[in-house]
Each structure stands twice: as structure tokens, then as C-alpha cells.
Amino acid sequence: MDTVNIHEAKTHLSRLLARAAKGETVVIAKAGQPIAKLTPIDAPSAGKTRRLGFLEGVFQIPDDFDTMGSDAIAEIFEGGESP
Template sequence: MQTINIHEAKTHLSRIVERAARGESFVIAKAGKPMVKVVPLDAPAPSPPKRLGFLAGQVQVPDDFDTMGSAEIEQLFGITP
């Protein structure tokens, strides 16, 4: 997504609006600090953020997780213990 300085946005507003209407999104910044986001009206709504830890307490990892299936894996690669 392109970032445009606020002075440039004021100077070329009609061009920016046309580009946004064609589907482009922009961030307008003041002194390098992002201030607003310009998106077309028909742009799809952003999907909700992914939640980390939503299965907390519902999944248990076995104590031998790191070694599960090691014998079979070693056999597949021709490694003998």
C-alpha cells in the first residue's frame, strides 16, 4: 500500500480519488506519520484478526511429542539406532 504525504495529497486530490475509485488503497501521512487510510467504497471489509490462543485449555500436547514416531521416521530415512 502506497503512502502519500499530506501536501502531495492536497495537491493531487482528484488523481488520488480516481486511483482509489479504481481499487487502490493509500495511506496519507503527515511528517512521515500515518494519519488516515483511503480505500474505495466498494472495497471488501477487512477480515477480523486471527485470535491466538482460542483453543487454550482444549488441546493437550503429549509429553513425548518431540520423539513421537521417531523410530518410523528413522526407518524411512534408513537410519539405524
């Protein structure tokens, strides 16, 4: 956690926001006394950023997934009776 003074925070706000977006926390101080903390919103905790493949092995997608229900959908759009 880094501490910056108000003047530096005003001068480099966009840089500080970029650091916060990456997960860092920055303390803003006035006369050496901390007065505010810049933190990312909903920052994932360390080691929890992986999202792709997080359900691997939990379920299987059928081979005909792209065509499942196509007959029923075609029937509905071609004027067949609705269920």
C-alpha cells in the same frame, strides 16, 4: 499500498481519488506518520469483479419470455375484468 504526504494529497486529490475508485488504497501521512487511509467504498475483492454471466447455467429463460402474459395484460388494458 502507497503512502503520500499531506501536501501531495492536497495537490493531487483528484488523482488519488481516481486510484481509490480503481480499488487502490492510499495512506496519507504527516511528518512520515500515517494519519489516514483513502480506500474505495465497497471495493470488490480481487477476482470478484466479474458480474456478467454470473448466473449462467443456473436457470433458463423461456423462448416466449417477451410475450409471456401478453393476453392477460391486453385484457386488463382493454377493459376486461381484473382478477
